[in-house]
Amino acid sequence: MTDTLQEEHAAADHAMRNWTFESQGPVRIGSDAHKQMFCRMLLDTHNPYKPAVIDWPALKPAELRRLTSLPIWDIAVQTEGRASIRVATYAATIDDPLLRRALEMDGGEEARHKIVLSKLVEAYGIRLAPEPTYPAPKDPEWSWMMTGFSECIDSFFAFGLFRSAQRSGYFPPELVDTFEPVIQEEGRHILFFANWYAWYWRTMPWWRRPWFCARVAAVWVQLIRDRIGIARGIDADGAARDANFPATGTADIGDALNPRELIELCLVENDRRMAGYDKRLLRPMFVPRMARFALRFLKK
Template sequence: MGSLSDIYSRLPESMDDLPAPPNAEAVVEADFRARHWLSPVRGPLKPGSDAHKRALAEMFRDTFNPYKPSVIDWPKLDPETLHRVTSLPIWDIAVQTEGKARLRMAAYANLVTDPDVKDAISRNAWEENRHKEVLSKMVAAYNIPMAPEPPYVEPKDVEWAYLVTGFSECVDSFFAFGMFELAKRSGYFPEALTDTFEPIMQEECRHILLFANWLAWYRAVMPWWRRPFFEAKVWAVWGFLAYERMSLARTVDDSGQVHTQDNNFTVTGTKEVTNIQITLPEFMDLCLEEDDRRFAGYDPRLLRPTTTPAIARVIRDVGRAWEFASGIFKANAKKAA
């Protein structure tokens, strides 16, 4: 694999090497552009067509934000808030996930021959690296104990690794949108922290928008004889992700302390990021609302991820049916008593 600067489409190695914004207006304008994009091409953007392929690449390039997310002067936290931040069981997984995503996407981009798609996935890899830099700086600023990072090894099956990363982001980002909104509404964490991570949330939206459209394009241009094996691989990825999210990850730091990390924190961790009481169906509704809101500014002809929202609707509807049935059961039990 070549140097990172080659892989990342001539973007600098570090986010610190990006040019500083000339003024406050430039930051606001860049943030707006990162959230709104419409292709100038008229007519449908059919997956597999040159118009669709160029649109997905142009969307990702045109919505790139050179100023945010950024490393800030991390605010001093009172002891209670500091404990909330440092005790969240996510930091090892968060940093390592971004590190693996960076490498996997760069490795896959290195195999892609189409220049438009190669550029988009390369930029995606660079943005994953920026997320890791921001998280690493925050972890260091608040002295959050971390297990040593494992070596990031280029995957043997590059396509499998890219699919795992892409589908993982589709699942985790969907639920993270809702959880992040809960944290903002509750004021459970300082506004400076939530403002710092807001553009990361929006970049994740762009990432899964890119992945969904890459997947549709890739399927459309794939030779027919490869399609059955590829679809079997996709199903295997979903099986792997389901298994992974039913387990806890355990790591050990330099002092021998065990760190238990929740692979499914974006679904199960609402009580740890907010003091707002919310039922599971209500949380699913919030995730769906936030998912729609974050995608609303992008060209509606580009495909959106659909599997996780569909699963969320099933969870919501089953949860509401359970609440209704249990309410009737409790009312009958109370009458009988």
């Protein structure tokens, strides 16, 4: 990589992680300024990397064996495929030009994540199950919330697991560097979703709120059911997966962390990845709060 390309890469990486809204002073949650702030955050921090030109590093036999043995690639590719369709379908229902642009950006980045994963499995000869079709959801709002809340859970734990894998040397540094932008993008996505949710609630007519609360509760029930199924070896579409990975994968991928240490690492990494964005933006709080609550019952 030339010096110019390195400088461009560093500048794009910095812009992706650090952003402050141009308007000064307090921003009321639910206001038009709030909507502009969280939409502009997503649009302005977009990293224009191209998956097609990623230079996948050569791996040593042991590194390649560790990578290809992970039973996560099928579900990872399919999750990103579903997410991109869900977000794009919801974006198409939005009349507000700025919000629609931000949602389209979100969906485009999800599609790019799928391409990155597809390029990785191609580069390293990882065999996948036949990929299903991704039909447009019949209920766009429901599917958008399924994706948003799901990412709030998954990204929180991904932050800690990724850092653990980096510290342990499970993946070579070159591969970690390649995936770092993808992990940070997920942080931007959940920051955007948390603020969209707060804004959407504040701007919603009072008579719609009870039904909306019921839908949100139903989303969480579905997400919990999905994760119980995955822990048992069944993915969200009913396909069998490796049931042992959720129980043993953290020790295999990263440091030999006990549950308390893993949760503490996830909390630290969550704060670190959110630190560079405007402090007036709401942070995703539900999963970190539940994690801190769980720490009360885990031995030090």
